[in-house]
Amino acid sequence: MINVTQFVKPDSLPSALEELNREGSIALAGGTSLSLSKSKKYTKVVNLSNLTELKKIETKNNRLEIGAMVSMTQLAEVEDSPFPILRKTASSIYSTAIRNMTTVGGEIAKGVYWVDLPVTLLALDTQVLLQNSSSSRTVALSEIYNSHPSKFINSNELITKIFIPLQKSTSSFHKFTKTQVDYVLASAAGKAVKDGNIIKQINLSIGGVTPLPCLLPQVSSQLVGKKITDEIIEEVSTECCKEIKFKPDFRASTEYQKSLIKVMISRVLQDLQS
Amino acid sequence: MIKVSLTVNGKKHEKETAPDTSLLDFLRSIGVKSVKKGCGKGECGACGVIMDGVYCKSCIVLAIQANGTEIKTVESLGNAQNPHPLQTSFVDEGAVQCGYCIPSMLLAAKNMLDKNPEPDEKEIRKSLDGNLCRCTGYVKQIAAVKKAAKIMRENKNDQ
Numbered sequence A: 001m002i003n004v005t006q007f008v009k010p011d012s013l014p015s016a017l018e019e020l021n022r023e024g025s026i027a028l029a030g031g032t033s034l035s036l037s038k039s040k041k042y043t044k045v046v047n048l049s050n051l052t053e054l055k056k057i058e059t060k061n062n063r064l065e066i067g068a069m070v071s072m073t074q075l076a077e078v079e080d081s082p083f084p085i086l087r088k089t090a091s092s093i094y095s096t097a098i099r100n101m102t103t104v105g106g107e108i109a110k111g112v113y114w115v116d117l118p119v120t121l122l123a124l125d126t127q128v129l130l131q132n133s134s135s136s137r138t139v140a141l142s143e144i145y146n147s148h149p150s151k152f153i154n155s156n157e158l159i160t161k162i163f164i165p166l167q168k169s170t171s172s173f174h175k176f177t178k179t180q181v182d183y184v185l186a187s188a189a190g191k192a193v194k195d196g197n198i199i200k201q202i203n204l205s206i207g208g209v210t211p212l213p214c215l216l217p218q219v220s221s222q223l224v225g226k227k228i229t230d231e232i233i234e235e236v237s238t239e240c241c242k243e244i245k246f247k248p249d250f251r252a253s254t255e256y257q258k259s260l261i262k263v264m265i266s267r268v269l270q271d272l273q274s
Numbered sequence B: 001m002i003k004v005s006l007t008v009n010g011k012k013h014e015k016e017t018a019p020d021t022s023l024l025d026f027l028r029s030i031g032v033k034s035v036k037k038g039c040g041k042g043e044c045g046a047c048g049v050i051m052d053g054v055y056c057k058s059c060i061v062l063a064i065q066a067n068g069t070e071i072k073t074v075e076s077l078g079n080a081q082n083p084h085p086l087q088t089s090f091v092d093e094g095a096v097q098c099g100y101c102i103p104s105m106l107l108a109a110k111n112m113l114d115k116n117p118e119p120d121e122k123e124i125r126k127s128l129d130g131n132l133c134r135c136t137g138y139v140k141q142i143a144a145v146k147k148a149a150k151i152m153r154e155n156k157n158d159q
């Protein structure tokens, strides 16, 4: 940040997008990560904190719309949320001070193994609205994460909103850390649409053990048309590790990561059973 | 250099600083030494302040990001002559040893009590999360916040 000469705080989204057009510009949301950046390539910081239009959580067109500047604390405090796992995930993040500042946009754009919100958002089929000063595109979060946010999102683009389809479904999130205030060792989330006991559609996702949170499409598709039984849980939680490219972690051997993922996925499936 | 202008406990400060200066280093450079530096990367909580009503860690806020805001540090609570119930309770409960973590602990508790005057133990624990203390073991601090909450409620009822 040492070469920053200009620091602007626009009052509207169009002017923020305009400001981002200049080379060397970077958006600042909560700042929990950007404030520590040692990068010399930025010359202008565009602070998004005045954009009240990005701080809303609304239900519209049969989907939940969440602004990119909604903080984790705000998300954790939503009453009667159609997705209680959003509250659970947001309130599991590190500490009060971090949750107060960290935003939905920052959680998605950061692109590191320890971000928790994207694990849940992937399971919930989240779509992301990306805007620049002249155009916009809506893409699946899974598409961004199949690449990397830093590659997928252009430097003049902002995540402005995310959309989660409202659908009668069951969802669950589980996370393992050594203490409350720690980076995740392993996590899993899931969403299931069922017909009686039979699974019609299911997404399972994981975090903590791969470079970025990701979906598990293979085991998820194997579950369609089935009833979640204890035998299925045992089988899927073991089988899913074959689909995961575990990253090295000085805190956990691959064997340990596998046993944690097995427990996380089992817990998620147990929740989806009911 | 970039000019930063902000208010600390009601007093206005203005100073030129490097663009990558944290709010923590900025505050200490203008003489606000109750805001402590531990890890410098958002993990230990020693540098807590309340910025425009939001409890945050000043080492991961850029000074320029705090331009135009109102910062509250532990001095905003009370002083030796006129201490805040949180300060008295921390002393009475023996919740302070070396004291390094205490300014942030007090602000974190204050920020929670402003929104939730009747917290249960789980809520107290959650409000102090991320404020590492290497001396006390937390038990007495939790007791101190509980006690302060009670005194604050009684004081309010007496008014």
Ligand SMILES: Cc1cc2nc3c(=O)[nH]c(=O)nc-3n(C[C@H](O)[C@H](O)[C@H](O)COP(=O)(O)OP(=O)(O)OC[C@H]3O[C@@H](n4cnc5c(N)ncnc54)[C@H](O)[C@@H]3O)c2cc1C
Pocket: A026, A027, A028, A029, A030, A031, A032, A033, A034, A035, A068, A069, A093, A094, A098, A101, A102, A103, A104, A105, A106, A107, A108, A109, A110, A114, A115, A116, A117, A153, A157, A158, A159, A160, A182, A183, A184, B041, B042, B043, B060
């Ligand atoms: C000590 C510590 C512990 C943490 N622990 C956890 C944890 O356990 N789990 C967890 O999930 N998170 C955790 N976090 C938060 C996480 O690591 C990031 O710091 C956070 O997600 C960044 O969000 P922000 O809003 O502060 O973004 P900023 O720091 O402001 O920005 C980060 C990056 O995202 C870009 N960006 C921000 N918003 C947008 C947008 N709307 N559109 C496009 N780009 C954007 C910025 O340009 C920048 O490149 C932790 C943070 C710290 C400091």
Ligand code: FES
Pocket: B036, B037, B038, B039, B040, B041, B042, B043, B044, B045, B046, B047, B048, B057, B058, B059, B060
């Ligand atoms: S110095 Fe800020 S959290 Fe440690």
Ligand code: FES
Pocket: B095, B096, B097, B098, B099, B100, B101, B102, B132, B133, B134, B135, B136
């Ligand atoms: S009293 Fe010493 S660190 Fe808390």
